[in-house]
Amino acid sequence: MATRVLLLLLNLALLPVVGAAEPDYPRARPLTDRTFEATPGRAERGHYLTEHLLQCFVCHSERDWNAPGAPPIASRKGAGTVMSERAGRRIVAPNITPDVATGAGGWTDDMLARAIREGIGHDGRALYWGMWYRSFAGLADEDLAAVVVYLRTLPPVRNALPPTVLPADEQAANARNPKPITAPVTGPATDDTKALGRYLLGVADCAGCHTAWEAPRNPGLFGGGNEVGRGSRKAFSANLTRHESGVAYPREAFISVMHTGKGGSLHPIMPWTAFSGLTDDDLGAMYDALGDAYPVAHYVGNTGEPRHCDVCGQEHPFGEHNHLVLPTSVPVGEAMLQRLPGTYRSAELDWTIEVRLEAGKLYARENGAAAEIELIALSETRYFGSGLLAPIEFRLPAAGTATSLVSLELETIPLDRVR
Numbered sequence: 001m002a003t004r005v006l007l008l009l010l011n012l013a014l015l016p017v018v019g020a021a022e023p024d025y026p027r028a029r030p031l032t033d034r035t036f037e038a039t040p041g042r043a044e045r046g047h048y049l050t051e052h053l054l055q056c057f058v059c060h061s062e063r064d065w066n067a068p069g070a071p072p073i074a075s076r077k078g079a080g081t082v083m084s085e086r087a088g089r090r091i092v093a094p095n096i097t098p099d100v101a102t103g104a105g106g107w108t109d110d111m112l113a114r115a116i117r118e119g120i121g122h123d124g125r126a127l128y129w130g131m132w133y134r135s136f137a138g139l140a141d142e143d144l145a146a147v148v149v150y151l152r153t154l155p156p157v158r159n160a161l162p163p164t165v166l167p168a169d170e171q172a173a174n175a176r177n178p179k180p181i182t183a184p185v186t187g188p189a190t191d192d193t194k195a196l197g198r199y200l201l202g203v204a205d206c207a208g209c210h211t212a213w214e215a216p217r218n219p220g221l222f223g224g225g226n227e228v229g230r231g232s233r234k235a236f237s238a239n240l241t242r243h244e245s246g247v248a249y250p251r252e253a254f255i256s257v258m259h260t261g262k263g264g265s266l267h268p269i270m271p272w273t274a275f276s277g278l279t280d281d282d283l284g285a286m287y288d289a290l291g292d293a294y295p296v297a298h299y300v301g302n303t304g305e306p307r308h309c310d311v312c313g314q315e316h317p318f319g320e321h322n323h324l325v326l327p328t329s330v331p332v333g334e335a336m337l338q339r340l341p342g343t344y345r346s347a348e349l350d351w352t353i354e355v356r357l358e359a360g361k362l363y364a365r366e367n368g369a370a371a372e373i374e375l376i377a378l379s380e381t382r383y384f385g386s387g388l389l390a391p392i393e394f395r396l397p398a399a400g401t402a403t404s405l406v407s408l409e410l411e412t413i414p415l416d417r418v419r
C-alpha cells in the first residue's frame, strides 16, 4: 500500500495548483496531548527501526562519504543536515535530537508522531515529501511509539540549521500531500511471512527508490532504474524483481547482499549500512514478498558509460543490454472482451483507469492521460499494459460486465467500476 500512496502523491505533486475553492492545505489534525511511555521494549524496538529499517539518520545526520556505504557520523546522529541547496531551493533534514534550543527537545510526543506519519512539522508546516512520511504512514501504532521513545534517548546535539525552502509553486503542490491519520494502524499478522515482508518493504520505502517513477517509461514496480540523488551524488537503483537482470539469486544471497552491501561494493545511495543491522528473518521476509512482483527484464548498473535503455527510456550504464520485449497475447473471445470495458476508479488513491475496446483490442487510459496503453492478454482476465506499474486483472460476476479491476502489486489494489 505504501508504494501506491507514494506514486499517487508524486502525481499529486505534479498537478497544477488551483487557488480558489480549494480546501485548506495542508490538511492537519489538531495535536493531542498523548504521550508514549518509555519502556525498555519500546526503546529497543525503536533503536532497530530508527537506525536500521527506517534509515532516519541516513538523512538526519552528516555522513562519512569516505567510508564504505557512507554511514551517518556517530557523533552527529540525528543532528540534522542540509541535504541539498541551490538557488531558491534548500532541503534541510532538521535536528531531531533532544536538544531544546536547536532540536526536538521542546516538541511533544504527538508533534513527533504527526510529523513522522502525517507530514506536518512541529510548527504546523507541510513537510517536504523528501521526508518519507508517506511510507512511514504505514507504521503500526506500536512501532511509531517505539520510534518516538527511541528518539528521546539520543544524546542531544546542539546544531542550528536554516529552514527548508521551496519555490512557491512547489511548496503549494507539496502542501496538498499530508493526510491526517485518525484510525488505528495495525501491523502485519505475526504468522504471515509475506505480509511481514510487504510491511517492511513498505515502511522502508524500498519501492520509492527501486521503481523508476519518473522515467519516460516505467518498467514496473521494483523494476529499478530510478535515478536517486543526494546532494551532488547520484545512482540508478537496481531491479529487485525475480528476473536474471534483477534479484534472481537465492534468499541466502539476498540476505548477505543486504548485510554487507555486496561486500561493500554497492553505491552509498543504497542505504545498506542501515540495512546491514536487519535480522535474517526480516530480510528473508522481504525477499519472499519481492517474489510476488511481476518479473521485469531490466539490467541497471552504476559503473561504465550511460547508454540508451529501451526499457525505461533513460540513459544509464548497461542500458545497451535492454530491449523492450512485450509478452505475447493469449487469444481472448469477443464475448469476454465485451465484458471488460468501463471506467474503474479508486477514490482513496484518486486513480482512474478507463478501458476501451476497439477492433478486438483493449486500451487503457490512466487518469485522463493523453496516451492510451494497449492491453496484452496474459489470460482471459489478466492483462499487461506497457508502462503500467503492474499487470491488472478484471473481476467478473458469473455473467455480465466486470465489476472491478485490481492492480497486481505485491498486494492487490482494487479499482471499482464507476461507469
Ligand code: HEC
Binding pocket: 050, 054, 055, 056, 057, 058, 059, 060, 083, 091, 092, 093, 094, 096, 112, 115, 116, 120, 121, 122, 123, 126, 127, 128, 130, 131, 132, 136, 147, 151, 163, 164
Ligand atoms: C529520505 C530522507 C529522510 C528520511 C529517511 C527521514 N527523514 Fe525526517 N525529514 C527529512 C526532511 C528533508 C525533513 C524536513 C522537511 C521540511 O522541512 O519540509 C524531515 C523532517 C522531519 C521531522 C519534522 C521536524 C520538524 O521541524 O517538525 C521529523 C520529526 C522527522 N523528519 C523525523 C524522522 C524520523 C523519525 C525518521 C525515521 C523514521 C525520518 N525523519 C526519516 C528527511 C528524511
Ligand code: HEC
Binding pocket: 200, 201, 204, 205, 206, 207, 209, 210, 228, 235, 236, 237, 238, 240, 246, 247, 254, 257, 258, 265, 266, 267, 269, 270, 271, 275, 286, 301, 302
Ligand atoms: C535511497 C534509495 C534506496 C533505498 C531506500 C533502497 N535502495 Fe536498494 N539500491 C539503491 C541503489 C541506488 C542501488 C544500486 C547500487 C549500485 O548499483 O551500486 C541499490 C541496490 C540494491 C540491491 C543490490 C542489487 C544487486 O544485486 O546489485 C538490493 C538487493 C537492494 N538495493 C535492496 C533494497 C531493499 C530491500 C530496500 C528496502 C529495504 C532498498 N534496497 C532500499 C537505492 C535504494
